[in-house]
Amino acid sequence: xxxxxxxxxxxxxxxxxxxxxxxxxxxxxxxxxxxxxxxxxxxxxxxxxxxxxxxxxxxxxxxxxxxxxxxxxxxxxxxxxxxxxxxxxxxxxxxxxxxxxxxxxxxxxxxxxxxxxxxxxxxxxxxxxxxxxxxxxxxxxxxxxxxxxxxxxxxxxxxxxxxxxxxxxxxxxxxxxxxxxxxxxxxxxxxxxxxxxxxxxxxxxxxxxxxxxxxxxxxxxxxxxxxxxxxxxxxxxxxxxxxxxxxxxxxxxxxxxxxxxxxxxxxxxxxxxxxxxxxxxxxxxxxxxxxxxxxxxxxxxxxxxxxxxxxxxxxxxxxxxxxxxxxxxxxxxxxxxxxxxxxxxxxxxxxxxxxxxxxxxxxxxxxxxxxxxxxxxxxxxxxxxxxxxxxxxxxxxxxxxxxxxxxxxxxxxxxxxxxxxxxxxxxxxxxxxxxxxxxxxxxxxxxxxxxxxxxxxxxxxxxxxxxxxxxxxxxxxxxxxxxxxxxxxxxx
Amino acid sequence: xxxxxxxxxxxxxxxxxxxxxxxxxxxxxxxxxxxxxxxxxxxxxxxxxxxxxxxxxxxxxxxxxxxxxxxxxxxxxxxxxxxxxxxxxxxxxxxxxxxxxxxxxxxxxxxxxxxxxxxxxxxxxxxxxxxxxxxxxxxxxxxxxxxxxxxxxxxxxxxxxxxxxxxxxxxxxxxxxxxxxxxxxxxxxxxxxxxxxxxxxxxxxxxxxxxxxxxxxxxxxxxxxxxxxxxxxxxxxxxxxxxxxxxxxxxxxxxxxxxxxxxxxxxxxxxxxxxxxxxxxxxxxxxxxxxxxxxxxxxxxxxxxxxxxxxxxxxxxxxxxxxxxxxxxxxxxxxxxxxxxxxxxxxxxxxxxxxxxxxxxxxxxxxxxxxxxxxxxxxxxxxxxxxxxxxxxxxxxxxxxxxxxxxxxxxxxxxxxxxxxxxxxxxxxxxxxxxxxxxxxxxxxxxxxxxxxxxxxxxxxxxxxxxxxxxxxxxxxxxxxxxxxxxxxxxx
Numbered sequence: 011x012x013x014x015x016x017x018x019x020x021x022x023x024x025x026x027x028x029x030x031x032x033x034x035x036x037x038x039x040x041x042x043x044x045x046x047x048x049x050x051x052x053x054x055x056x057x058x059x060x061x062x063x064x065x066x067x068x069x070x071x072x073x074x075x076x077x078x079x080x081x082x083x084x085x086x087x088x089x090x091x092x093x094x095x096x097x098x099x100x101x102x103x104x105x106x107x108x109x110x111x112x113x114x115x116x117x118x119x120x121x122x123x124x125x126x127x128x129x130x131x132x133x134x135x136x137x138x139x140x141x142x143x144x145x146x147x148x149x150x151x152x153x154x155x156x157x158x159x160x161x162x163x164x165x166x167x168x169x170x171x172x173x174x175x176x177x178x179x180x181x182x183x184x185x186x187x188x189x190x191x192x193x194x195x196x197x198x199x200x201x202x203x204x205x206x207x208x209x210x211x212x213x214x215x216x217x218x219x220x221x222x223x224x225x226x227x228x229x230x231x232x233x234x235x236x237x238x239x240x241x242x243x244x245x246x247x248x249x250x251x252x253x254x255x256x257x258x259x260x261x262x263x264x265x266x267x268x269x270x271x272x273x274x275x276x277x278x279x280x281x282x283x284x285x286x287x288x289x290x291x292x293x294x295x296x297x298x299x300x301x302x303x304x305x306x307x308x309x310x311x312x313x314x315x316x317x318x319x320x321x322x323x324x325x326x327x328x329x330x331x332x333x334x335x336x337x338x339x340x341x342x343x344x345x346x347x348x349x350x351x352x353x354x355x356x357x358x359x360x361x362x363x364x365x366x367x368x369x370x371x372x373x374x375x376x377x378x379x380x381x382x383x384x385x386x387x388x389x390x391x392x393x394x395x396x397x398x399x400x401x402x403x404x405x406x407x408x409x410x411x412x413x414x415x416x417x418x419x420x421x422x423x424x425x426x427x428x429x430x431x432x433x434x435x436x437x438x439x440x441x442x443x444x445x446x447x448x449x450x451x452x453x454x455x456x457x458x459x460x461x462x463x464x465x466x467x468x469x470x471x472x473x474x475x476x477x478x479x480x481x482x483x484x485x486x487x488x489x490x491x492x493x494x495x496x497x498x499x500x501x502x
Numbered sequence: 503x504x505x506x507x508x509x510x511x512x513x514x515x516x517x518x519x520x521x522x523x524x525x526x527x528x529x530x531x532x533x534x535x536x537x538x539x540x541x542x543x544x545x546x547x548x549x550x551x552x553x554x555x556x557x558x559x560x561x562x563x564x565x566x567x568x569x570x571x572x573x574x575x576x577x578x579x580x581x582x583x584x585x586x587x588x589x590x591x592x593x594x595x596x597x598x599x600x601x602x603x604x605x606x607x608x609x610x611x612x613x614x615x616x617x618x619x620x621x622x623x624x625x626x627x628x629x630x631x632x633x634x635x636x637x638x639x640x641x642x643x644x645x646x647x648x649x650x651x652x653x654x655x656x657x658x659x660x661x662x663x664x665x666x667x668x669x670x671x672x673x674x675x676x677x678x679x680x681x682x683x684x685x686x687x688x689x690x691x692x693x694x695x696x697x698x699x700x701x702x703x704x705x706x707x708x709x710x711x712x713x714x715x716x717x718x719x720x721x722x723x724x725x726x727x728x729x730x731x732x733x734x735x736x737x738x739x740x741x742x743x744x745x746x747x748x749x750x751x752x753x754x755x756x757x758x759x760x761x762x763x764x765x766x767x768x769x770x771x772x773x774x775x776x777x778x779x780x781x782x783x784x785x786x787x788x789x790x791x792x793x794x795x796x797x798x799x800x801x802x803x804x805x806x807x808x809x810x811x812x813x814x815x816x817x818x819x820x821x822x823x824x825x826x827x828x829x830x831x832x833x834x835x836x837x838x839x840x841x842x843x844x845x846x847x848x849x850x851x852x853x854x855x856x857x858x859x860x861x862x863x864x865x866x867x868x869x870x871x872x873x874x875x876x877x878x879x880x881x882x883x884x885x886x887x888x889x890x891x892x893x894x895x896x897x898x899x900x901x902x903x904x905x906x907x908x909x910x911x912x913x914x915x916x917x918x919x920x921x922x923x924x925x926x927x928x929x930x931x932x933x934x935x936x937x938x939x940x941x942x943x944x945x946x947x948x949x950x951x952x953x954x955x956x957x958x959x960x961x962x963x964x965x966x967x968x969x970x971x972x973x974x975x976x977x978x979x980x981x982x983x984x985x986x987x988x989x990x991x992x993x994x
Contacts, residue, residue: 049629052585053616058629061576061644068577084553085560089665090582090618090649093544111606114615123606124545126582126618137541137550152553157582157649173581 025355029297034239035166042167042291045300045356055165055172062357065308066287067175071155073207074177077199083151083179088134092127104224105129108160128160131279134180139261142275145184148263153179168288169243169501176283182275184263189276193250196280197230200246208286209303209408210234210293211416212245213496215468219447223279227252233468233496234289237419240436242467242498243289248280293412299356301380303408304401310347311397312359313338316366330367337365337393344394360404361397381408422474426485433457433464438498442480444489453484467496517847521789526731527658534659534783537792537848547657547664554849557800558779559667563647565699566669566774569691575643575671580626584619597621600652620652623771626672631753634767637676640755645671660780661735661993668775674767676755681768685742688772689722692738700778701795701900702726702785703908704737705988707960711939715771719744725960725988726781729911732928734959734990735781740772785904791848793872795900796893803840803889804851805830808858822859829857829885836886852896853889873900914966918977925949925956930990934972936981945976959988
């Protein structure tokens with residue numbers, strides 16, 4: 011099986027023994043562990059991020075950090091403990107049962123139990139106001155790279171785990187227009203990080219009334235769809251909080267136009283988490299392991315010495331190793347991320363060079379491209395240059411192919427019976443929808459009653475041209491159709 | 503008062519109303535808050551790191567990250583919860599009473615209470631073994647950038663707080679020699695980060711038997727001394743764990759020399775925390791606020807427009823602002839970190855330019871150098887170049903002057919009566935010491951009984967040439983003197 015990629019399997023235990031199409035969850039769990047992204051931990055539902063995963067996360071942080079710096083977002087660090095979370099009752103209604111509480115310091119009980127942050131919102135809102143008193147302080151943009159913790163019934167590594175790494179940004183403005191601009195600006199940054207770094211196409215859209223951040227004005231989100239099994243992932247979100255929270259937390263500024271008058275600050279919140287790595291695994295993982303896009307791969311090229319054991323004499327062996335080390339150094343100097351002879355069976359390194367004595371003589375280097383699942387040959391004399399071109403092509407092909415798959419998998423559906431039967435077979439559907447909370451709840455309860463795990467994912471910004479005159483997909487609904495909404499199986 | 507630096511005080515509440523020499527703790531607390539390094543939080547002893555502090559910490563992470571990459575240290579991420587901490591009884595004897603315990607998830611009690619990491623040690627040791635089975639996996643180097651939490655009676659921001667950011671690195675080797683090398687290599691990296699980035703001179707030394715990491719072979723540390731008040735800070739440590747913990751946690755590799763035979767891995771641990779920013783404040787803070795070394799300063803140059811209100815007409819005003827913006831852009835393009843007209847009274851920006859209309863005509867720009875507490879003039883035509891030279895000189899002078907102060911403040915002391923009276927006046931003393939735990943305890947208890955808060959700080963690697971024949975500083979001690987040890991007031 012592994013011969014398909016020329017992958018060296020030093021140990022058969024390392025290979026996956028479940029197919030993505032047969033048992034997705036088992037396949038996924040095996041892949042993230044065996045590719046050395048994570049390791050299990052002494053506590054169920056908690057994971058260690060190994061260097062392979064953490065290095066990917068560091069690339070995300072670097073990419074995002076540069077975008078943030080361009081628009082003046084400053085990083086801060088907030089405490090882990092979140093007192094007074096209950097101030098945001100509406101928002102935390104759902105979060106409370108999933109929050110960890112601290113009750114002891116050493117052997118001594120603490121007077122009032124303290125929450126461990128399930129999100130940093132309440133922390134920021136209670137302090138934001140102290141930092142913005144004058145209109146001169148606005149716009150004000152801060153961001154927090156952190157870990158958050160939630161009690162999750164059925165954890166899935168990266169996607170839905172009990173501790174997760176994330177970025178939470180908060181901005182404040184003097185007026186509604188600018189704060190709405192900010193919501194879309196941040197969603198665009200997320201869009202770019204996925205298409206540019208991850209090579210994953212996304213669907214930008216508005217979250218439904220049911221799905222939006224509770225207590226907010228409106229939420230937007232980035233939806234990633236895995237075409238093969240119709241699973242949707244909310245991969246990032248950007249929310250317009252309006253003045254709702256600033257009123258609750260007394261976050262205001264002195265209006266320069268009418269001195270002495272206080273105006274509440276317009277707030278936004280945007281967040282992307284380590285779930286992005288889960289989306290990457292789901293999108294590009296296959297039955298042979300992970301496939302990493304070149305821009306994100308901690309190692310882009312691995313060099314495997316071939317035929318060492320067949321060398322006729324010690325001189326040949328020495329010669330081969332010496333030359334491979336030279337090639338390795340040269341490629342590194344050219345800025346490529348290269349390693350020699352690492353165990354990479356499932357780790358998804360984009361390119362694998364195989365170099366033997368005969369290749370040194372012919373100046374032709376054979377290589378496997380993990381994404382194309384193909385061998386090809388490059389000339390040794392301009393290896394670094396040709397590899398760079400190839401890596402660029404791989405990165406762009408990955409996005410291109412996945413974009414086509416995404417477009418092909420979304421079906422328009424206007425009929426309730428078809429809607430039901432297609433969702434049962436894990437289709438991704440675009441259907442007319444009135445936009446009302448009650449209607450959405452009624453659709454979901456009808457789906458649930460039939461054992462269908464699908465729901466409204468989001469309302470894509472890119473709408474079919476002609477939805478006027480269509481009837482809401484919910485046959486019981488008499489409301490006017492406002493737009494087409496995306497329905498599918500949501501893993502989260 | 504503030505006129506001394508030409509510092510603009512837009513609001514007198516922003517200035518410090520306590521002197522470093524009068525009430526150090528009050529001065530320190532005011533400085534870290536008013537310079538916008540931290541903000542108080544809803545829970546006592548917890549702090550928000552504001553962008554000014556977090557940006558400094560990010561510089562530390564970047565500098566250290568590059569050093570780590572050079573020697574193959576890989577970053578990982580570990581869970582916050584630390585089960586089975588009790589496995590390291592000896593090490594955690596002291597830590598237990600200061601550890602937070604989790605008992606509830608939502609409203610439901612958890613069966614076995616879980617510790618929140620006071621350090622990541624037990625987490626690493628319990629997993630290290632799974633990642634290193636073969637000698638081929640060694641040396642193995644991992645690092646964790648994280649937050650750790652401890653219940654502290656009298657918290658001091660950065661220095662001793664209830665939640666703190668830190669780096670904890672762990673390395674494993676096949677033999678003792680290499681692991682000992684690693685200990686000193688990491689201590690050298692810490693030495694360099696302090697002298698190179700922070701401009702703070704340090705004393706490298708061995709920790710005493712009492713001070714070393716419990717259960718380890720030996721510990722080394724970096725000691726920073728504040729000459730003005732004789733306070734010592736342990737600013738980083740690097741420890742040889744030997745095989746002690748690998749035996750407890752079954753961390754072994756298969757010995758290639760004698761197949762089938764298991765050998766315990768030699769481990770080291772090294773850590774530097776956000777306390778480094780506390781050391782920076784203590785070293786370079788004065789009664790007018792913070793002073794930042796140019797390499798570490800988030801902003802190196804601030805430009806203040808002067809005489810805007812005195813401009814005779816709108817054209818002059820427009821002209822001045824336009825030109826200042828141009829200068830700002832040009833300096834930024836040259837790679838300097840520059841801001842216009844920020845509120846920086848106490849933040850310690852190294853250079854402050856003051857530009858008025860007459861300066862644009864004369865091409866002479868007056869500036870204040872915060873560290874020298876002096877005004878000087880640079881030529882507008884090569885401003886970026888001259889600023890870079892000046893910033894380099896400031897950085898190097900800061901280290902030079904502090905090095906001299908450090909050397910001058912350490913006194914040799916051979917006599918017990920003098921030892922007592924000098925420590926009472928907060929001197930830093932180098933005195934002969936036998937090295938025994940009991941003797942150290944006896945010295946400390948004698949000091950304590952006299953109300954003196956000093957203790958053995960470390961045993962400097964650089965020893966006075968001639969300590970043979972000297973008597974241990976403890977008059978009751980009959981043991982042979984092994985070296986000179988450093989004694990002083992320790993804040994931590």
